[in-house]
Amino acid sequence: MVSGNLIIGQSGGATAVINASLVGAVEAALADTRIAGIYGMHYGIAGLLQEDFIDLRQQDAGLWPQLLHTPSAALGSCRYKLQEQDIERALDIFRRYDIRYLLYIGGNDSADTAHRLAQAAHHTGYEFYAISIPKTIDNDLPFTDHCPGYGSAARFIAAAAQDSTMNTLSMPGHYPVKIIETMGRNAGWLAAASTLGKHDEADAPHIVLIPEQAFHKERFLTQVEEAYRRYGYVVIVASEALRNENGEALGATAQAGVDAFQHPLLSGTAQTLVELIKQQLNLRARFDKPGDFQRMSSQYVSPTDRQEAYLVGQKALEAALRGESDKMVTLVRHDTPTYHCTTGLVELGEIANVQRLIPDAYFDASTAMVTRAFHTYAQPLIGEPLPRYARLDTTKVISL
């Protein structure tokens, strides 16, 4: 294998464990004499194109263990779609800096970036090894059992649903309907994860709305009404993007009026559902929207997720040093009694533009609820099961 410099970047939406992948890769690189300089792209591929590199050999030794517990992308991230003219420029930079190894931590677009750079280097005969490291809370990369970042965000959402429900339960008559809006524009993996603290049918959440399923207004209202009749309250978890049968977005940006300050009003998915329920069912409803907190909460990190994020970083560097290129590291689950994952590799050319949605086996559209198979899949990813809260025996005192 050629000796040379390594460059690492982080891309797309950050997660609570994306730095663990960075640490895994850097610690492996520090231990191998074939790697000379270890550079970090400052703000992803955009930083690379500006030759904005951070020297990762010059960091305090105490930094790496600390970064394992630091959410967000320490190198800085970007959402930049590589243009044709960028590729030549990148190759020129690789040559000038003697960069022979590239590791890029990200989702689908980042895999595409790494793929195009690897292909271009190959065609020009420049010896270069590019490996993609999976990362996304959306869990929508194909060929990997799951994506680092998902387990922690899933743990957060499951806990948020459970704790927010505890609030509703304290006074069910006050706001009997609660909506929780999760991230997920095309795939419902995070919304589905809200059920991971649910043990039986009566437990919240009662209705899960995912982008993979068309939103049917009448069916939804019937389900809300029925859950309310049965349980006296309803908790609904909705992905941020839902579309009706005609593909029209629910709660899309609609310049539909102005507020007291003469600014147009917009409406999100949760707000739209709140209004729908108020208007059509005459029930008080309100929503929680944890937003970016769900991808970044250091308190809810799944230790399994952190450890796997570290592992895929480490294995990516090892693969590059074995001469692998144009591949993404995957997580491979083994069919063992207790959860066990190792890593594999997949061609980057097969990843690009393939999005892994929730399969039919994991979701029952007729009841708007995940299946047991989904729980079997997702439960190990969040680490320890969520705490089960104590409940009073509410047997009434009989009048004297």
Next chain:
Amino acid sequence: MVSGNLIIGQSGGATAVINASLVGAVEAALADTRIAGIYGMHYGIAGLLQEDFIDLRQQDAGLWPQLLHTPSAALGSCRYKLQEQDIERALDIFRRYDIRYLLYIGGNDSADTAHRLAQAAHHTGYEFYAISIPKTIDNDLPFTDHCPGYGSAARFIAAAAQDSTMNTLSMPGHYPVKIIETMGRNAGWLAAASTLGKHDEADAPHIVLIPEQAFHKERFLTQVEEAYRRYGYVVIVASEALRNENGEALGATAQAGVDAFQHPLLSGTAQTLVELIKQQLNLRARFDKPGDFQRMSSQYVSPTDRQEAYLVGQKALEAALRGESDKMVTLVRHDTPTYHCTTGLVELGEIANVQRLIPDAYFDASTAMVTRAFHTYAQPLIGEPLPRYARLDTTKVISL
């Protein structure tokens, strides 16, 4: 002291530690032979009026330590304003059930309820001891240094602001403005708490909007613009209710149009600010609204808060058994080098309808930021300081 039965209730919005107050009171009652039956009001005073009592002596012994770590009101809560005709009914129920002691865990309204029942019993010559136990994430009860429930919600909000900011920092150009909406309709204590992970001026949040200060649109936009120019991103924390100089609510319910489903659109404070910033400053902005999760997150409980919630419950029972009545337990902070609180008592008649807002010494309206005095006040309440995250040394690699 008269022997008899004790009744305990929980009222108003639940918190992550309101059950700790219940446990403190019950464990003290179980240890005293003057207390015969220990009853819980099922859903607060509304349950009392329906004679819906839970027998707290019949609970599994293992329950109480578990309840210490269970968020939300285990007895069930209510928001019910005591009517004149209810008082006579309540007294009749106290006599029939030989209830001599009442502990009511709640905020301002609950203090008023306990006060009116204590007064009525006194006037009819019925020997009866009523003590109120403070509880509110809003921290707006007078005469007590702070309110149990606030420390944990404050810890959550401080961590949410810090973690959500980490996300913005990973890609400042993507959504340079972040709004976080906190609870607090009249008092800005929770919004103020968002600064407890802030160490210097450049750290987020940069602007805090509290209900105590009139919202000046132009000043606000100037502040956002300036922070953006200085730091390249802006984090704004806003209480859910803000009013302009004329007392008009920002983002008030305004039936100002309809969405794709023909339902009227409403706008909350955060959404309104997002639109304002987009329209007037042409900056991309988005919001997080943790909602009920902020009052209920078991992972963010401040151990100090939990311990004090237990303490006020215990001390309330002890006070009643000493013959105190018509009083609320308070937390009294001592002027010692390390944080130290004990308890006191205050007349309930002095509490009713008095709301403790953020004093001028804790907030600088001209910079929309808390003062150092606020930090000194609030920091000990959230328990351990928040973690300080690692940062890379971003010294650039020089081109070869």
